[in-house]
Amino acid sequence: MQAPAAPAGSQQDGPLAGFVVLDLSRVLSGPYCTMMLRDLGATVIKVEQPLVGDEARHFLPIAPDGRSAYFAAINRGKKSIALDLKDETDRRVLDQLIARADVMVENFRPGVLDKLGLGHAALSARHPRLVYASISGFGQTGPYRTRAAYDVVVQAMSGMMSITGHPGGAPTRTGSSIGDLAAAMFMCSGIQSALLQRARTGLGAHVDVAMFDAQIALLEGAIPELFCSGASPGPIGARHSGAAPFDAFRAGDGHLVIAAGSDHLFAALASVLGSAGLTDMPQFSTRALRVANHAELKAVIEQRLAQQPVAHWLGQLERAGVPAGPLNDVATMMRDPQVASRGVLPPIEGGAGQRAPVTPIVLSGRPYPAQLPPVPALDAHREAILRFAAGEATALD
Amino acid sequence: MQAPAAPAGSQQDGPLAGFVVLDLSRVLSGPYCTMMLRDLGATVIKVEQPLVGDEARHFLPIAPDGRSAYFAAINRGKKSIALDLKDETDRRVLDQLIARADVMVENFRPGVLDKLGLGHAALSARHPRLVYASISGFGQTGPYRTRAAYDVVVQAMSGMMSITGHPGGAPTRTGSSIGDLAAAMFMCSGIQSALLQRARTGLGAHVDVAMFDAQIALLEGAIPELFCSGASPGPIGARHSGAAPFDAFRAGDGHLVIAAGSDHLFAALASVLGSAGLTDMPQFSTRALRVANHAELKAVIEQRLAQQPVAHWLGQLERAGVPAGPLNDVATMMRDPQVASRGVLPPIEGGAGQRAPVTPIVLSGRPYPAQLPPVPALDAHREAILRFAAGEATALD
Structure with missing residues (x-):
């Protein structure tokens, strides 16, 4: 039903081309997961509440043209339809869409969709091939199952915040919403594993991912x-508990980070610093001793680093093969030659100059898209989606 | 070749049952990805350098019995064989294993495996169905492609550290190694998308995931x-840039976190605090105004919170449906009733009591495993893997 040439931003040749994802999710964890699926080639139909839409449409920061730049970054390329889940006519459309979908994604509190007759038990009976994906704060089981959670709640309860920040300092949250994003990433894997299983068994699955569990799964060292x-x-600030030197260090005109935990890299660092004797000092002679004596080691390293600016040291360290880097702010990162070369942050079509990160998966040398597909206005694809729901169109893209 | 009953910790009924993953990766990003694949049911053959093995076998923290608890948490359930990639006999075994694998995962610096004749170009010519997965610091292309990176380097260069910590404070790294883990999670999705594509096309792919790009992809708000x-x-400490109140707050005997950005939740919070008038104050009357006046709002909230201990407020907030939680340390989290009920941290078989987080994906109500499979000693599965490589056994699990 489309012109033969793929439209700009189309992922018809992506690895998930042909899969249809019905997205009932809101805000961040679900929409980030379906953004990944869209970037990998799936068609994503975003079902939103009439009039208001996904509440993230109103989230800060707001672009000069009045739309939410936050919403735009995560929802580009999806197809939007406004449906009232409690309205009979709209429910018939939704039921048609469910029948045509491979995957349904939702992040309501457990039980909410059951009450609407849209729970997994009801749908799987009618649609045994459907992969039904539920992201929630605490999961579909357990004493906290009906509690709501937002990012900072799971960052706090998981212990993630207890290991982030400085000793004796105020509570510190990771600056990005990894409570939501980790759940989204695990769900993207969970959905695809269920699709691979379906290819073998013919049966869908209920995929249950909890933000809380997902955050705990990231505590690889703690x-x-x-x-x-x-x-x-x-x-422990910017340090690593199991490696040293592996930290931010002050040089002549600012900070840089150095990661030289192995004996080999530590020797290379000592050589760059002109402190070859460092490796002979008994308190720094093994990885474990360097960790135990990290404060003394840091003082010695910073004494040398103070004598030259960051740029000097980064050049020297790169030549010596010692992993190191600048502490970039976001604007500096966006101008980085590697970011430009890989095209990590393409502009959004119709986005008035807004750029957003791609889903960072390169397949077989196919570069990241030069442009991200447009952000749907609420209900923008109603007609096309209705035709698709009714079986009058075979695809949406 | 196994008894009909699945052994403890077997994932033979997991969604990726039957897929064989050849894992040449070391340390964290690659091994975490293959841990996820193993937990989802795949067979993972871990190829390690002779004598030393994966260098993470020697990483802190070290358990009382002398093994690395760090290594154990990430490598349980894999099958280990020691192979010298430069030895002719070992290379024949490796070539046999590649021929039998669905997926190969590696995280060498780009170019290293090419020099050994194990690059994607060489292997894909002989094994067109192979999914070849490469995790690297900066990706397979671009000016930084041959640079090594460790977690703190990409946390710094991506801008993640620039938004983590407190205003004017020292540089702060997220306490877990999200630089590695984000790349691992994206790669797990990338591999599965390539397997789904292969089911349609019959062809494998080269999946290229860069730790740097993956970190940038997490900057959903910045x-x-x-x-x-x-x-x-x-x-901005523990705050959120686009919502308030959404932060850590001091109560009578410690901190708690509250996430009540919406008008509805803010009203519920005000009611719990006995400060119903809060919602009428013009400076707090919209989401955007609460963000703009977050410091004043925090002071008002903490004045009320100071009058009772954390436990009091958490009970009240839960009853009112306001997302909130304690700032747990790791030990407290491990005793949490929800964690226990879901079984998020099972013991590792033979692990002397060590527990580790599951891959947090529940499929169709099948609970997390009650026990995680054992950690392989270096080269522990040599004989079985050699039989499998030679085609004398059809499966390893």
Whole structure:
């Protein structure tokens, strides 16, 4: 039903081309997951409440033209239809769409969709091939299942905030919403694993991802530390608990980061610093000793670094093969030659200059898209989606 | 070749059952990705350098029995074989394994495997169905492609550290290694998308995921903020840039977090605080105004919170449906009733009591495993893997 040439921003040749995702999710965790699926080639039909739409349409920051730049970054390329889940006519459309979908994604509180007759039990009986994906704060089971959660709640409860920040300092949240994003990323894997399973068994699945569980799954170092020491680790600034030097260091005109935990890299760093003797000092002679004596080691390193600016050291460290880098702000990162070369942040079509990150998966050398597809206005694709729902069109893209 | 009953920790009924993953990766990003694939049911053959093995086998923290608890948490359930990639006999085994694998995962610096005749170009010619997955610091293309990166380097260069921490404070790294883990999670999705594509086309793919790009992809709020304001956002402690109140707050005996950005939740919070008038104050009357006046709002809220302990407020907030939670340390999180009920942290078989987080994806109500499979000693599965490589066994699990 489309012109033979793929429209700008089309992912018809992406690995998930042909899969249809019905997206009932709102705000961040669900929409980020369906953004990934869209970027990988799936068609995503975003079902929104009439008039208001996804509440993230009204979230800060707001662009000069009045739309939410936050919403735009995460929802480009989706097809929007406004449907009232409690209205009989709209429900018939939704039921048609469910029948045509491979995947349905939702992030309501557990139980909400059951009451509307849209729970997994009801739908799987009628649509056994459907992959039904539920992201929630605490999961579909357990004593907290009906509690709502937002990012900072799971960052706090998981222990993630207890290991982020500085010793004795105020509570610190990771600056991005990794509570939502980790759940979104795990769900994207969970959905695809269910699709691979369906290819074998013919049956869909209910995929249950909890933001809380997802955050705990990221504690790759802290949980082993507690096991070994018997004490919960605390925040350690920019350091790593298991490697040193692996931290931010002050040079002549600012900070840089250096990651030289192995004996080999530590020797290369010592050579760059003109402190070859560093590797002979008994307190720094093994990885474990460098971690134990990290404060003394940092003082010695910063004494040398103070003598030259950051740019000098980064050049030297790069030549020596020592992993290091500048502490970029977001604007500096966006001008970075590597970011430009890979095209990590294409402009959004019709986005008045707004750029957004791609889903960072390059397949077989196919570059990231030069432009991201447009952001749907609320209900923008109503007619096309109705035709698709009724079986009058075979595809939306 | 196994007893008909699945052994403890077997994932033979997981969604990726039957897929074979050849894992040449080391340390964290690659191994975390293959841990996810294993937890989802795939067979993972871990190829390690002789004698030393994956260098993470020697990483802190070290358990009382002398093994790395860090390594254990990420490598449980994999099958290990030691192979010297430069030895002719070992290379024949590796070539046999490649021929039998669906997926190969590696995180060497770009170019290293090409020099050994194990690059994507060489292998895809002989094995067109192979999904070849490469995680690197900066990707397979661009001016930085041959640079090494560790977690703190991409957290710094991406701008993630520029938005994490407190205004005017020292540089702060997220306490977990999200530089590695985000790349691992994107790669897990990338691999599965390539497998789904292969089911349609019969052809494998080269999947290229860069830690740097993956970190940029997590800046869901900061990049839109720069677009709208023209200035790079800075660190804001435990706050959220687009919602308030959404922060850590001090109560009578410690901190808690509250996420009540919407008008509805803000009204519920005001009611819990016994400050119904809060919603009538003009400076707090909209979401945007609450964000603009967040410091004043925090002071008002903390004045009320100071009058009772954390536990009091958490009970009240839960009853009112306001998302909130305690700032748990890792030990407290591990005792949480929800964590116990879902079984998020099962013991590792043979792990002397060590627990590790599951891959947080529940499929169709199948609970997380009650026990995680054992951690392989270096080269522990040599004989079985050699039989599998030679075609004398059809499966390893």
